[in-house]
Amino acid sequence: MNNNEKKTGASPDEKNKSLNFLETIIEEDIKNGKHSGKVHTRFPPEPNGYLHIGHAKSICLNFGLAKKYNGQCNLRFDDTNPSKEEEEYVDSIMEDIKWLGFDWEDRLFYASDYFDQLFEWAVKLVKDGKAYVDDQPSELISEQKGVPTRPGTESPFRSRSMEENLGLFERMKKGEFPNGTRVLRAKIDMNSPNMHMRDPVIYRIMHTGHHRTGNKWCIYPMYDFTHGQSDYLEGITHSICTLEFVVHRPLYDWFLDNLIDTEYRPRQYEFARLNLSYTVMSKRKLLELVNEKYVNGWDDPRMPTVSGLRRRGYTPESIRNFADRIGIAKRENVIDVGLLEFSVREHLNKIAPRIFAVLNPLKVIITNYPEGQVEDLDLEINPEDPNIGSRIVPFSKEVYIEQNDFMEDPPRKFFRLGPGREVRLKGAYIIKCEDYKKDENGNITELYCTYDPETKSGSGTQRKVKGTLHWVSAEHAVDAEVRIYDRLFSNEFPDKVEDDSKDFKSNLNQDSLKVITGKIEPSVKEAKVLDKFQFQRLGYYCVDPDSTENKLVFNRTVPLRDSWAKQNK
């Protein structure tokens, strides 16, 4: 067994994991022969924004469950509100799901596919005396709904005749009434302790074109009147959503019970949505960050969006592993963003080619190295995967190292360079610092070192030194823009603010982006957009789409763990 095979990071779903509560329910259903043992889930995004890591959790859940139990998962756009929804979002959502590694095959649906059927069902409700047209404005309806602790009062239009309701509803459909003048309401129970059962609105007038149905409709069904029936039409067995829909479940069931005669029913289950420390997850807040230019768009690498994470350098595998690790439950939770970072490090460690990059260069002149000599050193690409081969890195008389790899007056445990100290330049020679130069401000500007020609890497040399530094040859190095990203918020819980005059934006991390120019080894010239690297001793970086033929741009995905920095905090 080689080093790679015994890694614990192997996809968690290969391990014997205990079941989450949904898997328990599903296995019970299968055992009982419910739905003939079939499992059919769906992922139902509203196309009014970009997907974020919380959606990724849901995608992994729904598609993952289907896969695990030999079932299927549909993609269904919940597009019942044309005033907010756009084609642009449909496209980005599909791209993100595919990128995450999931496939809905030929099962792409839209709630708007069902508008005709939904309308017929509404008519049935009217004919059965279970729905009525209300002529009141929304403010009045809202007032009559009461509050959770007090019953509501019935609308004066509640007892209209079936014929009158039918006529009015038809006229609503024909476009005879302006927006907001009438709605269709289910007649349920204004005294219910559940607000959603107090004669919910099921159709509203909206003279707005729809991205799929064009101008065919000027009335649109509400979410509650759409979702369960859509699940029914698609043969969904387990309809999984987040906790805030728990109170909607009685309504979900009510519509099906009053509309459907067959025995089959989809059933709704709820799980806790993902919250991540040091970030916000609501679409509204994310949109605010984009609109008010706190970030550079939905795919800004600091955003918790799927497109942002992709651009940041995250891999689909790392996100899937993350989703597996956080589990599924009904308890409110805040996951430490460190777990996400662990997941991406874990994967990138296995696959990212190692290269040398010096981000804060300090010139080192090797005084006894022959002028003009260049040695092409053969360095491994990834010690985790020796079979992958090696790369050539040129070495010469003048190199750059990191400024913080030298201290004028270093403490004993500093295993790097200082006056009179020795280190190994990784893959090259052991050098000794003989002298250094400072500018008028006291900044170190140059180091003068000697090298030991007997210590060339791979020559069988026995000499050991405590420290090993990365470096680049000054004349061969490639300049690149490097964007050092940090957490978007400085507070673990961005919504926690000192007083009401502030909001989550007051917790924004002012240093979440630093742009510098780094010196990178020449092999990087071949890099393509989104290629991922480990800058040795620093972190994982990937090529940003802003890169041009003449200028590479790198994003820092995540720094390497740094026990030295931690120790010195």
Add this chain to the structure above:
RNA sequence: UGACCCAUGGUGUAAUGGUAACACAUCUGGUUUUGGUCCAGACGUUUAAGGUUCGAAUCCUUAUGGGUCAACCA
């Protein structure tokens, strides 16, 4: 003056009436030409009170704490 959901280490998630465990985080040590990786170890957990039971994290009751519900949003 309500209904519903939830409560296990610092953070998450298991244990399905029978030894409270796994991951991350934290801390030690070992290996290392990355202060990375890897390896070994340590730390630390059932909200409370009653009840049922030979036996309760698990079942029941009450309390406490947290959350959700009052868009013609989803």
